[in-house]
Amino acid sequence: MTGKLRLGVNIDHVATVRNARGTAYPDPLRAALIAAEAGADGITAHLREDRRHISDEDIARLSSSLTVPLNLEMAATSEMLEIALRHRPHATCIVPEKREERTTEGGLDAARQFDHLAPMVKALTDAGIRVSLFIEPDARQIDAAVRLGAPVVEFHTGLYAEGVGLAQTAEVARIREAAGIAAESGIEPHAGHGLTYDNVGPIAAIPEIRELNIGHFMIGEAIFVGLAESVRQMRAAMDEARAPAPSPASGRGLG
Numbered sequence: 001m002t003g004k005l006r007l008g009v010n011i012d013h014v015a016t017v018r019n020a021r022g023t024a025y026p027d028p029l030r031a032a033l034i035a036a037e038a039g040a041d042g043i044t045a046h047l048r049e050d051r052r053h054i055s056d057e058d059i060a061r062l063s064s065s066l067t068v069p070l071n072l073e074m075a076a077t078s079e080m081l082e083i084a085l086r087h088r089p090h091a092t093c094i095v096p097e098k099r100e101e102r103t104t105e106g107g108l109d110a111a112r113q114f115d116h117l118a119p120m121v122k123a124l125t126d127a128g129i130r131v132s133l134f135i136e137p138d139a140r141q142i143d144a145a146v147r148l149g150a151p152v153v154e155f156h157t158g159l160y161a162e163g164v165g166l167a168q169t170a171e172v173a174r175i176r177e178a179a180g181i182a183a184e185s186g187i188e189p190h191a192g193h194g195l196t197y198d199n200v201g202p203i204a205a206i207p208e209i210r211e212l213n214i215g216h217f218m219i220g221e222a223i224f225v226g227l228a229e230s231v232r233q234m235r236a237a238m239d240e241a242r243a244p245a246p247s248p249a250s251g252r253g254l255g
Ligand code: PXP
Pocket: 010, 012, 046, 073, 093, 095, 103, 104, 134, 154, 191, 192, 193, 194, 195, 213, 214, 215, 216, 217
């Protein structure tokens, strides 16, 4: 089954630029509205424990102003749970977080943290918030997500994005297999991290994957072409990869 592939635009790095100077601009909400207008199906923002980019106020403003779904990325802490329950975003994506890391470096170990995650997933679900777990494309982690009752998993595509040659091909195969396992288990697979116009194709082509969350590259590209255009170009790259392969007969002349 090939459903529509949604694009979630991660606006964290608009806030990174703002915070570099401690000004009120550029405004992540303004970026979110432009992205939605240009075709983003949702907006993703990561409220990190150290508040290095997105702030509490950004989450409050995004929650009250967006007309597309907000996906709040958060660590599995009681502080973040309280914030999520206060703002009730459409979805939360639970991510691992280390203070010293430059970005989210690996997937959540949902299997090992099962007992810690279970009450959090339940509290978010009971509040009507869709829970996603940011995991490695790994059967053991998917199994933990099933047992936790998470309706969504997002596969970390960092290894794929950084990989070259055969390593990258092997990683696509691993993500494809994991997406199949998740879908068969009744879990909706998403993917994200490190995706660009050039590498999004093989991931977008995996039919079970229903959403990609992409930020850093598109926000960087916006410096050159504008945010609306960078969203449109990513959307086009995803759609092209998702398009059904032409049938053997098509494209041939009639004569
Ligand atoms: N999905 C998740 C769960 C993430 O943590 C991130 C990075 O914040 C992304 C997607 C987007 O990654 P990138 O900014 O590299 O596109």
